[in-house]
Amino acid sequence: MERLQYKIIKNVSQYKSYCRELEELVTDKKRYKANEDTIDLLTLLIETWDKEHNTFADADPVGLLAYIMNEHKLKAVNLAAELKVSKSLISDILNYRRGFSKEIIRKLAERFKLTQEAFNRPYKLISPKKPQVKDSGGINSRKKLSSVI
Numbered sequence: 117m118e119r120l121q122y123k124i125i126k127n128v129s130q131y132k133s134y135c136r137e138l139e140e141l142v143t144d145k146k147r148y149k150a151n152e153d154t155i156d157l158l159t160l161l162i163e164t165w166d167k168e169h170n171t172f173a174d175a176d177p178v179g180l181l182a183y184i185m186n187e188h189k190l191k192a193v194n195l196a197a198e199l200k201v202s203k204s205l206i207s208d209i210l211n212y213r214r215g216f217s218k219e220i221i222r223k224l225a226e227r228f229k230l231t232q233e234a235f236n237r238p239y240k241l242i243s244p245k246k247p248q249v250k251d252s253g254g255i256n257s258r259k260k261l262s263s264v265i
Contacts (some may be wrong), residue, residue: 122157125165134158164227178212184228199223212242261263 125131138158139153148155185195192210196203199220208214214226216235225232 122154122161125161131162131165134162138162175234175237176239177216177237178210178239180234181224182210188228198227212240215239215241 122134125134138155139245141147141155165227185191190198192206193203196206197236199206201220205214205220209220221232221235224230
């Protein structure tokens with residue numbers, strides 16, 4: 117009987133080893149076509165491990181998005197283009213100025229193959245600073261009330 121080259125992942129070191137091997141196969145364009153079955157198998161084994169061990173239950177949705185973007189080497193402008201939203205929206209989300217909309221949550225979950233719950237958790241937004249009013253004229257001036265009385 118033939119010995120299996122790959123087995124179900126049982127520990128972190130095996131997981132990391134499979135991830136490194138998958139990355140090498142995917143980035144080597146010359147070997148990619150010849151190793152498509154191996155790539156598919158490693159992807160399946162890694163995704164199965166991820167589903168069982170990475171629940172993201174306690175993850176801050178913004179921190180999770182930042183982490184995923186970093187892992188995928190995505191900049192805000194690239195993600196915005198993929199999701200068909202403005203770069204300023206992604207920037208505001210990443211800087212805790214705006215929350216995730218239902219539509220953004222759906223798009224992110226689909227794009228990164230995660231459950232919507234990963235991005236649908238409460239977190240604190242930073243309230244925007246009040247814009248400085250330039251040349252405010254009479255904003256702080258006192259009006260004479262004698263004409264009203």
